[in-house]
Amino acid sequence: MRINNQLIFYTGITLFVLIQCLFIYKGIETSPFFNYGMFSESATKTHKKYYIKIDNKDVDWNKNYAFNKNVLLYNLENYEFALAGDTQVNKVALKRLQALHLMKHKEYTLSQICNNQPIQIYQNWFYRYLKREFKSAQYFEIGYTILGNQEQILQSKILFKNDDERN
C-alpha cells in the first residue's frame, strides 16, 4: 500500500512535469501548466490609447475608484475582439473540434467560449461597471486615440457612448 501511494505521487509529479514540458514546447498555456514569459514577447511601441469620458471629463487614473482600472482596460480590448468576432478563439476552436471529430458540437462550443451576444449587452456592462463609481453621471463616452511618434493624435475613434435609448 505504501509503495502504491509513493508510486501514485511520483507518477503524478512526473506527468505534471512532462505535460508542462509539452506546453512549453507548444508555447501555449492550459491551466495549471503555465508559461512564465514575464514580458518576454517582442514589444513594439503601441500607439493606441483608450480613453473614458464621464460627463465630458476624462477619467483620472490617479484616483482610487470603486472599479478596477485594469479590468476596464482589458475588457475594452476584449470588447474589440468581440466586435471582430473573437477571431483567434473561433479559429482555434474549429481546429480543435475538427481534430477531435466533434464538429457537430460547433455551435454550442462557440456560443459558450466566444462573446457572440448582441453588442449592446456588452456596452451595457461597461455602463453598469462605471456606474459603481459615477452613480449620478449622465454622459459616458469610451473610445481610443492613435498617437504618432511625437504623441500627437493621428486618429480618434469613439467605441460607444450612451444614447437616448439607453438613458
Next chain:
Amino acid sequence: MKEISINRFYRIYYILVFLFITKLGFDKLFLHQFAEPILIFPNIDNTYWLFHLFNIPQLIATNYYSLLAFDISLISCSFIIIFITNNRWLNRLFFILYFIYFICVNTFSGHHSHILIGILFGNFIFCFQKFEFQIKYIHFLRYYLMFIMTSAALWKIARGSFFDSQHLSNILYNQNLYFSNIYPTQILSYLIKHTSISHAIYIAATLLELVFAIGFFTRKLDKQLAFLFILFFVMDYYLMGLNFTEIGILLIVLYPIKKY
C-alpha cells in the same frame, strides 16, 4: 534557515491566504464587484474552455446574489480553515473553491493573470492526507518556484528580447500610454528615452531570474534567493506598476520543515 513544524507552516500559510483573499476585495476583484459580468475571456486555454462548456462561470455569474454567495463562501472558508487544522476535506473544498474563483476572475477580468498562481498551487499541499506527501509536495513547490524564475529568464533569451535594446523602453512606453499620469513620469520618461539604461535594467532583471537556477542544485542559498525574489517584484512594482504580492506566498516553501 530555522526549521518550522508543519502545523506552524499550515497556520502561517492559511493566515497569508486569508490576508491575500481579503486584499482582493480592496483590489475590486471579488466576483460580485464585477457588476454581473458578461464579457468572457477564456482565450485558447483548454481548462477555461471546459469550465465554460460546463457552464460554471456563467452559472456563478447568474446574478449579483449568486456572485456574492460565492465570494462569501470563499472568504469564510479561507477564514475557518486557519482554525480547523486537521480536516483535509475542508482543505480540498477550499482548493476547489479557489480554483473556480481563479478561472472566473481571469475570465471576467479579460486577462489571464499569473498573480494568483501561488495560492492555487499552495492550496494543494494540504489536500494530501499524509504528512510525508505534504513535505514532498512542498519540496516540489520549491523546485516550481525556481522553475518560474529560471524559465522567465530562458523565455527572454529564447525570444530574443534579452538582446533587444528597445524592449523595456517599448514596454514602459506602452504601459505609460494606458495610464499616462499614474506613475512618477520623470523616471519613466527618462527610461523610455534612454534605451541603453532601460536595456541594462532588463539584462540585470533577466540575470537575476537566471540566478534561481542555483536553487535546483542546493538549498544553501534559499535565504538569498528569497531576498532576490522580493527585490525583483519590488522593482517590478516601482518600474512597471505591477503588483505581484500574491505570488510571494510561494516563498514560504523555502522554509525547511521539521521531519517529525
